[in-house]
Amino acid sequence: MSPAELHYLDNNATTRVAPEVVEAMLPFHTELYGNPSSIHRFGGQVHRHLERARESVARMLGAHPSEIVFTAGGSEGDNLAIRGALEAMDGRRRHLVTSRVEHPAVQVVFQHLAKQGYRVTEIGVDRDGALDMPQLEAALTPETALVSLMWANNETGVLFPVERVAALCKAKDIVFHTDAVQAAGKLPIDLSRAPIDLLTISGHKLHAPKGVGALYVRRGTRLTPQILGGHQEQGRRAGTENSASIVGLGVACELALAHMDEENVRVRRLRDRLEAGLLASCKGALVNGKVRLPNTLNVSFEFIEGESILIMLDDLGVAASSGSACASGSLEPSHVLRAMGVPFTAAHGSVRFSLSRYNTDADVDQVLAHMPGIVERLRAISPFVEELSPACQERSYSNS
Amino acid sequence: MWDYNDVVMDHFRNPRNVGVLEDPDGVGLVGSMACGDALKLMFKLDAAGRIQAVKFQTFGCASAIASSSALTEIIKGKTLEEAERVTNRDIAEYLGGLPEQKMHCSVMGRDALLVAIENYRKKQRGEEVDSEIKEASDITCVCFGVTRQEIVRAIQENNLTTVEQVTNYTKAGGGCGGCRDSIQFLLDDLHKAREKAAEARQKPTKPRRLTTIQKVQLIQETIEREIRPQLQKDGGDIELVDLDGRTVFVSMRGTCSQCKVADFTLKAVVQAKLREFVEPELIVVQAPLAEEEQA
Missing domain, CATH: 1.10.10.1100 (BFD-like [2Fe-2S]-binding domain)
Incomplete structure (x- = not known):
């Protein structure tokens, strides 16, 4: 499919690499192939470009360049932050806190740690996806070693008050990590004001290429490297730097800063128009998540199934995703929607539209023109829900 | 993206025989909203006992809709005896194959067909038809x-x-x-x-007759081997309290004692296993709590 026919509304999955980013990266795939660690000037000049990229990332986050560790992406950043920080501790505190709606790159790490003897508390969310703050405050004890909460949810865009939580953790001498993969570049972040110890970002969610990211490590935060065998990144992450992608990430962060206002005004307006249009034109549509990123709309169409919706949208050139079980290849719908208590009747029919600065009114128009027809067609095929056996319906709610 | 072939996509985009039949001879509904897919199948027979009209409604993904559509095409014109022999493989083959992880969609089609045929036969026998709800x-x-x-x-x-x-x-x-x-x-x-x-x-075996002591022993063994490990995985436990004729009294412990689905577990796990391994007539109930435990 050529880009002209494509209405790409899946930017929380990955984003288009910005043309300026591609441009900046090219020389590092051709003539500037030197190893930044080399003594000779040919390699040394690459090192200077990496340091410039480090400054750009730091500027977007309100951090100092020495606090930025380049990684191979969000999952590595999350793993390095959580496991690296715990390994650097004396091991006396054995309690960890996270939420029920984290990305698997955090959630699975905690499951792994639980098997190793850590006690893990998962904080719940309400129907709007908001964090249960009283539960969180009660969970923080002198035993607690580390708290990890995402800044913005990848499925719903819902924001957590991570700056507030960071302050609570600071007061109790608890290390605080946030997965800011979805928030970075979309919301202003100023780490000189928020006492966050560790923060993960990923390149390909903000128009840099895949396979690059960064971990912010506040000065004074102890971290044991998880990849050994080299002095790179101040000994915190071994391996010859992915210079082209790191340079690309730097440019992407500069662009993100420059477009921050646009993201929060023009993109938000597009998203709001899509949201209002769908709610008005499709019966049984409901929005999942309240206080959200400006680019994300997670909407459920009751009594129809997400994968079917996505395939019909795909036929129209619209790229989106779903929290439905079938679409994901697992058999259960999204853990995020289930944690929010979204009934199964709606969770299976959820569709996520996520926008970027490259979207236009034409993309929104295409969805609005066709979605009511798709919903109607699939509902016509769907057996009446009243006729489903009461036992099954009851189970569907009590399971959630 | 799933690797659906053109036949599957055609049956998804243009499903055959969608809709509702007035006064169907047989109706079958399987699946649920919770499970993520459901299929309702309706058919009418002609004078010769062949499936003359068939319609379906499906909630589910592309392969579920395609499987339902294929099923209706396959069984049209068949007698119930012929239709009964249709397997989920026939449905998958009719569609030119399904991704392995989507084979359950073809199984759902086949299950709905069997439920619908059973529904018809029960009506013929004048029995009550509530076979849509599973035991x-x-x-x-x-x-x-x-x-x-x-x-x-x-x-x-x-x-x-x-x-x-x-x-x-x-x-x-x-x-x-x-x-x-x-x-x-x-x-x-x-x-x-x-x-x-x-x-x-x-050598045909004759059904064994157990003494009460043998029965208690066998129940204990079955709890130990089949039931306790399952419950303990969820932090629960179980104890045999008493046996009175066919009624087995047990006490649910640990997380099971507060579990909302404990009754369900009692029937679906405990009773099912004891019936399987001890005696098919057994009834399992919660033993009344002893006084000190109620405190």
Whole structure:
């Protein structure tokens, strides 16, 4: 499919690499192939470009360049932050806190740690996806070693008050990590004001290429490297730097800063128009998540199934995703929607539209023109829900 | 993206025989909203007893809709005896194949057909027709409401050998995973049964009659081997309190004692296992709490 026919509304999955980013990266795939660690000037000049990229990332986050560790992406950043920080501790505190709606790159790490003897508390969310703050405050004890909460949810865009939580953790001498993969570049972040110890970002969610990211490590935060065998990144992450992608990430962060206002005004307006249009034109549509990123709309169409919706949208050139079980290849719908208590009747029919600065009114128009027809067609095929056996319906709610 | 072939996509985009039949001779509904797919199948017979008209409604993904559509095309014009012999493989083959993880969609089609035929026959016999609701005690996979019988059928018809295959074909075991051990037992049992089939045919066994002491022993053994490990995985436990004729009194411990689905577990796990391994007539109930435990 050529880009002209494509209405790409899946930017929380990955984003288009910005043309300026591609441009900046090219020389590092051709003539500037030197190893930044080399003594000779040919390699040394690459090192200077990496340091410039480090400054750009730091500027977007309100951090100092020495606090930025380049990684191979969000999952590595999350793993390095959580496991690296715990390994650097004396091991006396054995309690960890996270939420029920984290990305698997955090959630699975905690499951792994639980098997190793850590006690893990998962904080719940309400129907709007908001964090249960009283539960969180009660969970923080002198035993607690580390708290990890995402800044913005990848499925719903819902924001957590991570700056507030960071302050609570600071007061109790608890290390605080946030997965800011979805928030970075979309919301202003100023780490000189928020006492966050560790923060993960990923390149390909903000128009840099895949396979690059960064971990912010506040000065004074102890971290044991998880990849050994080299002095790179101040000994915190071994391996010859992915210079082209790191340079690309730097440019992407500069662009993100420059477009921050646009993201929060023009993109938000597009998203709001899509949201209002769908709610008005499709019966049984409901929005999942309240206080959200400006680019994300997670909407459920009751009594129809997400994968079917996505395939019909795909036929129209619209790229989106779903929290439905079938679409994901697992058999259960999204853990995020289930944690929010979204009934199964709606969770299976959820569709996520996520926008970027490259979207236009034409993309929104295409969805609005066709979605009511798709919903109607699939509902016509769907057996009446009243006729489903009461036992099954009851189970569907009590399971959630 | 799933790798659906053109036939599947055609049946998804242009499903045949969608809709509702007025006064159908047989109706079958399987699946649920919770499970993520559901299929309602309706048919009418002609004077010669052949399926003259058939319609379906499906909630589900592309392969579920395509499987339903294919099923209706396959069974049209068949007698019920012929239709009964249609397997999930026939549906998948009609569609030119389905991704392995989507085979459960073809199984759902076949299950709906059997339920619809049963529904017709019950009506013919003048019995009450509520066969759409599965017996809780038969359910092996709680997450997706898959019965033991459905799993056995899928294993036998498709020669399945691993738990993962069973999940792909029936969804059983794809949720919390709590029934994976039970599925493995089923696979083992069926394997053993096949091996012993010839032997068994030669010397028919007579049903054994157990003394009360033998029965208690067997119940204890079954709890130990089949039931306790399952419950303990969820932090629960169980104890045999008493046996009175066919009624087994047990006490649920640990997390089971506060579990909302404890009654369900009691019937679906405890009673089902005891019936399987001890005596098919057993009834399992919660023993009344002793006074000190109520405090």
